[in-house]
Amino acid sequence: MISKINSETRLYGVIGDRVEHSFSPLMHNAAFQFHGINSVYLTLQVKSHGLEDAIKGIKSMGILGVNVTIPHKISIMKYLDEIDSNAKNIGAVNTVINKNGRLIGYNTDGAGALEALKMGNGNPAGKKVILLGAGGAARAISFSIAPVVSRLVVLNRTRSKATYLVKAIKKRLNIEIVGEELTTSNLSRELTDTEVLINTTSVGMFPKIEETLVDRNIIKSHMVVFDIIYNPPETRLLREATASGAKVINGINMLVNQGALSFKLWVGLKPPIDIMLKAIKRELRE
Secondary structure, three states: OOOOOOOOOEEEEEEEOOOOOOOHHHHHHHHHHHHOOOEEEEEEEOOHHHHHHHHHHHHHHOOOEEEEOOOOOOHHHHHOOEEOHHHHHHOOOOEEEEEOOEEEEEOOHHHHHHHHHHHOOOOOOOOEEEEEOOOHHHHHHHHHHOOOOOEEEEEEOOHHHHHHHHHHHHHHOOOOEEEEEOOHHHHHHHHOOOOEEEEOOOOOOOOOOOOOOOOHHHOOOOOEEEEOOOOOOOOHHHHHHHHOOOEEEOOHHHHHHHHHHHHHHHHOOOOOHHHHHHHHHHHHHO
16 A cells, blocks of 8 residues: 555555455555555445445546445446446456446456466366356356367356356357256266366355355365455365365456456556565465
């Protein structure tokens, strides 16, 4: 964070429900300080019933940009003035720019997740991938990885949401993709030849850190298991995947990479990814 807040300090933040434990302020304030930008990034708690008013507040208070997290990535779209074509295709927004009073929505989640997979030696190209969840993050990741995977399976506890996401992807991409209800039998069957498993749900997130959607007995040692949750950095899913001999990737690299893309959209400068990552890792050590 900048050393002195004054009348010229500009505001950015993350809006969502239960954002008090977000690591985003750590990395973005470190990036602002690195570049000498007089701005501060805060967590902005917003309930679903207050989302429209929050969007009006962004305009009226001159907040320059926000990240968007659970549960607003889809519902926020109807309140924005413009939506980038990529975010429109995905059907979810995680980054908003206030451009002279016009709010423009973007999505950096998918690109951030794909980069995190590559950094963790889990490149999904040519592989069968199971994706758990069908919310905003799932949509972004699906559209980013679908063109390169051999087969994509979307499993969600509400089957209709999985089906809806699959139809949206098939409409734009010619790939092999299926959507089913997330049940023990469906997951066990699909996991037999799956190479990459991605959890995009909030199951296992702080404070309910002992929850998981996957029975440890069906995790295979040849798999890559990627959990986009970053708090805690080792979820129960990842802990049990490690015990099963699988390669694991947590959500920190995705958080930093999608955040870096948001930062560049906001200020037009190269994001200091190493600085942003170090800020989060320092907090985790403490």
